[in-house]
Amino acid sequence: MAEEIRAEMVANVWRVVASAGDTVSEGDTLVILESMKMEIPVVAESDGVVQQLAVNEGDVVQDGDLIAVIG
Numbered sequence: 001m002a003e004e005i006r007a008e009m010v011a012n013v014w015r016v017v018a019s020a021g022d023t024v025s026e027g028d029t030l031v032i033l034e035s036m037k038m039e040i041p042v043v044a045e046s047d048g049v050v051q052q053l054a055v056n057e058g059d060v061v062q063d064g065d066l067i068a069v070i071g
Contacts, residue, residue: 014057
């Protein structure tokens, strides 16, 4: 079952760390967001393979926007 990782706040996508097809473990950083001069890592919540990355560096995400899908 695929797990969707969603933004929890309005932020800029500062750095994309993972790529589609990467194998990740729970706690691995997928993307780093920037909001109000703070860096916020978005981490995998389970082990799996990144099936989709829905953001690119420089994008602005809103609360609830899809960031990645891990399957």
